[in-house]
Every structure is written in C-alpha cells, then in structure tokens.
Amino acid sequence: MRIRALKDTRGQALLEFALILPILLLLVLGIVEFGRAWNLAQMMSDVAREGARRAVVADPSITETSVHDFMDTKLATAGVPSGTATITFSKSGANWHTAGDQTVTIVIQYGFMFFHNAFGTIPLTSSFTMRME
Numbered sequence: 001m002r003i004r005a006l007k008d009t010r011g012q013a014l015l016e017f018a019l020i021l022p023i024l025l026l027l028v029l030g031i032v033e034f035g036r037a038w039n040l041a042q043m044m045s046d047v048a049r050e051g052a053r054r055a056v057v058a059d060p061s062i063t064e065t066s067v068h069d070f071m072d073t074k075l076a077t078a079g080v081p082s083g084t085a086t087i088t089f090s091k092s093g094a095n096w097h098t099a100g101d102q103t104v105t106i107v108i109q110y111g112f113m114f115f116h117n118a119f120g121t122i123p124l125t126s127s128f129t130m131r132m133e
Helices: 002-006 012-056 064-077
Strands: 085-089 103-113 121-131
Touching (some): 012 085, 012 103, 012 121, 064 085
C-alpha cells in the first residue's frame, strides 16, 4: 500500500500545467501585442505615404491644412492622437503647388504602450518624402 502511494502521479499533470500556464499566457499575449504594434506601424506608414502623395499632387484645392487634417483623421482611426504628424514642405506659402522642386517630408512619431505601459513604450516612427510632380 505504501509503495503505491509513493508512485501515485494523478496530480502531476495538473501541477505541470499550473507551472507552465503563466509562461504560455505571457508568450501568447506578447505575440498579440507585437501584432498590434506591427499593425500600427503599417498604418502610420500608409498614412505618411497617402499624406505625402496628397500634398504633391498638383491640385490647387489641396492646402497644407487639408493635408494635416486628412492625416489627423486617418491617424485618429488607429488611436494615434492628433498632432503627432510633422509635415515639412520645402516651399511653403500661397503658391506651394507651383514650385517644381517641391518636396514633402512627413514624419510620424508615436510611443506604443506595450502591455498598456506595464513594460514601457516602444517608439514607432514613420517618415516619407515625395517630390512634386
């Protein structure tokens, strides 16, 4: 009877599962958070490219303010606060579309909070430069 009690392994699987479960959950949550950061980085890259393209198209109805507003609206859908995009035009003013060598540089910087700031923030930066057509 004593030998059987010493070799009883009914609770072994439950104990091993209880020891491994936190590690597995942390791994899965880390993968999900990395996916969120990757998705946000891609969104920021797309917004920078779309904003630069909108700025360099020779359409007199598009202003610098409309490019800023367009990008802020797109970034707001991803949860990025407005004002994180910096748009730099090589030539500014009333006739900014008529300049043939106009370049537009758009830089978006945002601190992604990893695990809702439990482990700090990851700096995400996206920049795009396009020349006026």
